[in-house]
Amino acid sequence: MAVYDSVFSSLGLKDWCDSNGQDGPMSMADLMNQNTGAEDGAPVSAWDFPFPSMDALNDACGSFPQSRDLTKGLEEGFLGAKDSMSIVLDPLTQPLSWMLDGTLYAMLSTPWWIVIPLLLFVVKLVTQSWKLVAFVGVCLGGLAFIDHYEYAMQTLSIIFVCAFICVILGVPIGIAMSRSDTMQRLTVPVLDMLQTLPPFVYLIPLIFLFSVTESKLYGIAIILYAIVPVIRLTNLGIRLVDKDIIEAANAFGMTDRQKLYKVQVPLALPNIMAGVNQTIMMSLAMVVIASLVSAPGLGVLVLRGIRNLELGVGLVAGLGIVVLAVILDRVTKASLARIDSSRKD
Amino acid sequence: MSDNPIRISIRELYKIFGDDPQKALEHVKAGMSKSELLEEHGHVLGLQDINVDMREGEITVIMGLSGSGKSTLIRHLNRLIEPTAGRIDVDGEDVLHYNDQQLRELRRQHMTMVFQNFALLPHWTVLDNAGMALATRGFDRDDYEEEATKWLARVGLEGNENQYPHELSGGMQQRVGIARALTSNAPIMLMDEAFSALDPLIRTDMQDLLIELQRELKKTIVFITHDLDEALKLADHLVILKEGYVVQQGEPQEILMQPNDPYIMDFISDINRARVLRVRSVMDTTQTTPADCAGEVDADDNLESVIARSEGDTSFTYRVMQDGEPVGMLSMKRLVRALVPTDASQERSNAQ
Numbered sequence: 072m073a074v075y076d077s078v079f080s081s082l083g084l085k086d087w088c089d090s091n092g093q094d095g096p097m098s099m100a101d102l103m104n105q106n107t108g109a110e111d112g113a114p115v116s117a118w119d120f121p122f123p124s125m126d127a128l129n130d131a132c133g134s135f136p137q138s139r140d141l142t143k144g145l146e147e148g149f150l151g152a153k154d155s156m157s158i159v160l161d162p163l164t165q166p167l168s169w170m171l172d173g174t175l176y177a178m179l180s181t182p183w184w185i186v187i188p189l190l191l192f193v194v195k196l197v198t199q200s201w202k203l204v205a206f207v208g209v210c211l212g213g214l215a216f217i218d219h220y221e222y223a224m225q226t227l228s229i230i231f232v233c234a235f236i237c238v239i240l241g242v243p244i245g246i247a248m249s250r251s252d253t254m255q256r257l258t259v260p261v262l263d264m265l266q267t268l269p270p271f272v273y274l275i276p277l278i279f280l281f282s283v284t285e286s287k288l289y290g291i292a293i294i295l296y297a298i299v300p301v302i303r304l305t306n307l308g309i310r311l312v313d314k315d316i317i318e319a320a321n322a323f324g325m326t327d328r329q330k331l332y333k334v335q336v337p338l339a340l341p342n343i344m345a346g347v348n349q350t351i352m353m354s355l356a357m358v359v360i361a362s363l364v365s366a367p368g369l370g371v372l373v374l375r376g377i378r379n380l381e382l383g384v385g386l387v388a389g390l391g392i393v394v395l396a397v398i399l400d401r402v403t404k405a406s407l408a409r410i411d412s413s414r415k416d
Numbered sequence: 417m418s419d420n421p422i423r424i425s426i427r428e429l430y431k432i433f434g435d436d437p438q439k440a441l442e443h444v445k446a447g448m449s450k451s452e453l454l455e456e457h458g459h460v461l462g463l464q465d466i467n468v469d470m471r472e473g474e475i476t477v478i479m480g481l482s483g484s485g486k487s488t489l490i491r492h493l494n495r496l497i498e499p500t501a502g503r504i505d506v507d508g509e510d511v512l513h514y515n516d517q518q519l520r521e522l523r524r525q526h527m528t529m530v531f532q533n534f535a536l537l538p539h540w541t542v543l544d545n546a547g548m549a550l551a552t553r554g555f556d557r558d559d560y561e562e563e564a565t566k567w568l569a570r571v572g573l574e575g576n577e578n579q580y581p582h583e584l585s586g587g588m589q590q591r592v593g594i595a596r597a598l599t600s601n602a603p604i605m606l607m608d609e610a611f612s613a614l615d616p617l618i619r620t621d622m623q624d625l626l627i628e629l630q631r632e633l634k635k636t637i638v639f640i641t642h643d644l645d646e647a648l649k650l651a652d653h654l655v656i657l658k659e660g661y662v663v664q665q666g667e668p669q670e671i672l673m674q675p676n677d678p679y680i681m682d683f684i685s686d687i688n689r690a691r692v693l694r695v696r697s698v699m700d701t702t703q704t705t706p707a708d709c710a711g712e713v714d715a716d717d718n719l720e721s722v723i724a725r726s727e728g729d730t731s732f733t734y735r736v737m738q739d740g741e742p743v744g745m746l747s748m749k750r751l752v753r754a755l756v757p758t759d760a761s762q763e764r765s766n767a768q
């Protein structure tokens with residue numbers, strides 16, 4: 072039979088192997104062997120000697136699990152836990168669906184001649200720069216002119232909601248990390264994992280847990296991916312606050328709360344804002360990928376371009392995303408610069 | 417020494433930095449030196465058996481080179497650093513037994529601090545910085561504005577209230593630091609190398625400002641410096657630290673005339689003695705009026721002014737007056753002898 076037969080027989084496990092020696096699903100290699108008519112018992116040359124992997128051992132002993140059983144076990148375990156997890160996770164995440172659907176509805180059902188001026192007003196408010204307002208106006212007008220207004224607004228609404236939640240959750244986590252080294256030690260590996268995991272991989276467990284028709288599915292994927300920078304930079308910003316100033320705050324008898332709100336957070340604000348900028352940019356990156364799981368917006372057009380080989384549709388939508396990215400980046404950077412200039416030391 | 421009541425009393429204070437300070441403390445008490453402790457146990461001896469009394473209304477100057485533990489010592493007074501062993505009484509209460517709440521009260525109401533690097537809040541205006549102590553106590557700007565403006569004006573910062581610290585020069589920033597300390601109205605002021613980061617002319621200005629304020633306010637000031645001239649100019653009581661222990665403490669004139677350690681003699685050999693020594697420290701206390709009395713000098717005049725008055729003639733003898741009473745006499749010969757530092761130590765060794 073196979074190379075590792077002797078191993079099992081010498082360990083006296085032959086009986087165990089044969090006891091439930093049903094052959095697993097036929098592997099591609101087996102199929103090839105059959106077709107080429109290679110003989111099962113032929114001696115294996117040293118050059119082809121296989122690594123004792125799960126599949127190779129399964130060849131020798133039918134009771135030994137194949138590696139496919141490993142991934143299968145994971146799937147089954149996940150499916151088994153799914154129902155009980157849903158009981159907790161569903162109500163917890165349901166508000167996210169409502170927020171996303173509500174914002175999408177509000178942005179799309181409001182006529183363009185209200186939404187665009189409103190966005191321009193917000194830009195003016197946070198940047199105090201007419202040049203940027205004009206730039207944003209031209210960009211949005213351009214997108215609307217080529218009939219991408221609706222898609223762009225969908226993408227923007229998703230980013231607004233997700234970035235907002237990232238800030239709401241990320242800043243307190245960052246503050247907690249800055250206050251406790253243990254918390255930092257525990258959190259950093261999680262953040263590292265979230266940051267290095269390929270974005271597509273996020274989607275896999277989420278698809279199992281939630282239905283693809285629910286908007287919270289892509290919402291969670293985007294938030295997980297984009298929350299990292301705001302946490303990291305909040306933590307860093309607070310830890311970088313001048314030790315002398317913290318000492319002065321202590322010497323004047325400030326409570327921890329006073330220190331946090333009057334000294335640490337204001338002084339860390341430039342860093343926190345840099346984190347918010349990064350978070351917004353990363354949610355934009357993820358919102359495109361999330362179109363795979365029914366996130367509306369420009370990403371859908373990109374996906375259509377790939378699927379149907381509609382080159383023009385995909386390219387124009389891609390450029391539209393670039394335009395949105397430039398707008399969001401410029402506006403957040405400009406408001407960051409405003410904060411910086413008033414808080415120099 | 418004056419008879420003002422003792423405000424802060426430090427007794428047998430030790431501070432050891434390291435993993436197991438209590439164990440290291442036993443070694444130190446058994447007589448192990450700082451370098452041995454570092455080499456054999458990896459602990460740094462920060463402060464060693466400090467006993468200092470700080471009196472009300474006086475400026476106590478703690479002087480030492482960098483690494484002597486002076487900044488560590490001052491941070492023990494408001495417990496920014498916790499001691500390893502010892503006792504610190506402020507107004508008769510042991511602050512080391514204070515809980516968080518009491519400690520905050522101490523820092524808010526009774527002690528205030530001025531920092532070497534100013535440590536102003538960069539995102540607050542000068543006015544808000546000056547009112548920081550009151551804001552911390554929960555007052556609104558309307559409540560502290562008047563007080564803060566008053567003290568800012570007092571330190572010479574009228575009209576700068578709405579600027580931000582980064583718009584001010586270093587000297588002006590430290591004036592804000594002082595105004596901040598004064599606005600808190602705490603009776604005890606800790607000043608950690610408050611003027612060391614300033615250039616020499618500004619530093620002199622600030623010293624004069626502090627002396628002037630002190631004459632009026634009579635606070636209990638603990639002042640840290642590495643500059644002997646500054647120490648002698650400001651000190652009512654001078655404490656000299658070296659490697660974490662007190663080498664000598666006392667009235668500055670006394671330390672100048674009778675240094676009891678080679679370390680201090682080295683220190684004082686470079687200073688301009690004519691400027692820092694005062695008539696009362698070198699005069700002859702005999703009451704016999706000299707026949708050729710050339711005039712009267714005040715006991716608190718420095719020798720430089722007497723030399724200027726005599727125009728360099730060493731044959732004169734002056735009568736020394738204090739509060740209108742003659743307290744002694746000073747011959748120019750005696751004065752000139754006092755200007756030579758070895759002379760003082762010579763006298764000391766002769767006396768022994």
